[in-house]
Amino acid sequence: MIQPPVIQFERRPGILDLGWGHPRPGLLPVEEWAAAGAEAARTFGWQQLTYGHATGPAPLVDWLCAHLADGTRFAQTFVTGGASHALALVASLLAGPGDVILVDSPTYHLAFRILADTGATLRRMPGSPAELAGLVRTIGRRVPFLYLVPTFGNPTGRSLDDARRRELIEVARREGLLLVEDDTYRELVYEGTAPPSLWELSGGSGVVRLGSFAKTVAPGLRLGWVNAAPDLIGRLAGLGYVDSGGGVNHATAVTMASFGTSGVYDRHVARLRDAYRLQRDALVAAVRAHLPVEVPQGGWFLWVRLPGSFSGTRLLPPAEKAGVSFVPGTRFCVDDGDGDDHVRLSFSHLPPADLTEAATRLGQLIATLPGHE
Known part of the structure; x- marks a missing residue:
């Protein structure tokens, strides 16, 4: 059978x-997650299982902002069903047919499909910030954002150096180009510390950051987040299905709050x-x-x-x-x-x-x- x-x-x-x-199966925290779920049920009772807050439950968002320790605020955070869901939501609000989305290349291959769902055309990001500025000015169509994985990127494992990050932020700001930063590998650092995110270096201006618990806890949670300006967070919270459904993946988000605040x-x-x-x-x-x-x-x-x-x-x-x-x-x-x-x-x-x-x-x-x- x-x-x-x-x-x-x-x-x-x-x-x-x-x-x-994918994570190695033996590294998934099966017992620890079960304990966090039980603790969340004791702590939140029926609130764990009802409709959630549109931008995510406050206990998780509060812990996450403190954990990120880079100045991220509650009003800049929206809880999602993972980084792919975050990218799909952001792209659907920002891009559409006739637009050109710039992408780093090589980069995360399945992002191409998510971005293509908007009807926009994908084009490779030029090799230097000066070339980037020239392309944005001459492309002849609206360029809503540039997507990249600047820290421990998939597939290369490489990271942009600090000078290149700052130069990219400055060029994007000058050209009115939003940067969508996929930051899903940040915590998997094996020597030293990870470089500062584009989100942190920009002070949250002109950058949207996508985060996920898929790599650090488990992909089956389908849990991640968006950091963005409060007006974009408001647009995400105002989406019809978010309003109808009471946030995204509420019970898992509440359990993640217990998993995080416990120190596990x-x-x-x-x-x-x-x-x-x-x-x-x-x-x-x-x-x-x-x-x-x-x-x-x-x-x-x-x-x-x-x-x-x-x-x-x-x-x-x-x-x-x-x-x-x-x-x-x-x-x-x-x-x-x-x-x-x-x-x-x-x-x-x-x-x-x-x-x-x-x-x-x-x-x-x-x-x-x-x-x-």
């Missing part, structure tokens, strides 16, 4: 899959950092035996340049026959053909031994194929 599907991940026997940007969140994230650091190091060491690779300071991914004339798209079928999978770099680029000399490898989903074996299989395959240099 075929069992009905329950989760997104599809396990394929014999394949060590480096393509999934901070202890859990500290454990995650230790575990993902070990997983990152295992994959980096195994890949470096065959190919050069940058060491990301945070996030979940390695962005690996293939040798010689290798194509990530053409490499995938023989790789899967050899028992390893990945995501070709073209998926993360808005322009057709870009990125095919790279692959994204995720170190989040598999334990260290499996990561080592997966990279070994991939490296040995590459060494046997024509075009290897």
Whole structure:
């Protein structure tokens, strides 16, 4: 009898899959979350299970603003059903057919689909702030915002340096261009501290920040947030389905308030950092035996340049026959053909031994194929 599907991940026997940007199942806080739910029921009683406040329950928003510790205020916060939901809501309010949305490239590939749902055209962000200003002025259509993942980005793991962040904010402010900052990997930092967000550096002016508990707690919560100017928060709260439904994902948001205020969140994230650091190091060491690779300071991914004339798209079928999978770099680029000399490898989903074996299989395959240099 075929069992009905329950989760997104599809396990394929014999394949060590480096393509999934999912948490390792053993790192999900199953017992801690159950305890937080029980504590929320004791603390909030029936209020946990009724309609919620439009912008999110105050206990969660208060804890979140304090936890972010960057000056974010209650009036600048809207609780969402995750970062993808946050992006879809913001994009639906800001963009429409005929507009041009600028995107960093390479960047989070599924954001392309969310943004395309608005009917807008997507174009790659130019390489320098000066070129960005020129494009905005000459593009000939409305450019409502630029989307980017500036901290431990997906797929590259890289972060914009402080000078580039400030220059980008200044150019965007001068050109009247809103920056939509996907900040979902901020807390998964493995050395030092994460760079300041665009949201913080701008003082909340001209930037919309998207956050999520998917990476730090669990994606199944479907819980995240938007930080934005109060007028945009008001527009989000005024959406018909938000008003009708009483906020977004209220019971989970109340439980997250208990998970956060109890101190469990901070202890859990500290454990995650230790575990993902070990997983990152295992994959980096195994890949470096065959190919050069940058060491990301945070996030979940390695962005690996293939040798010689290798194509990530053409490499995938023989790789899967050899028992390893990945995501070709073209998926993360808005322009057709870009990125095919790279692959994204995720170190989040598999334990260290499996990561080592997966990279070994991939490296040995590459060494046997024509075009290897």
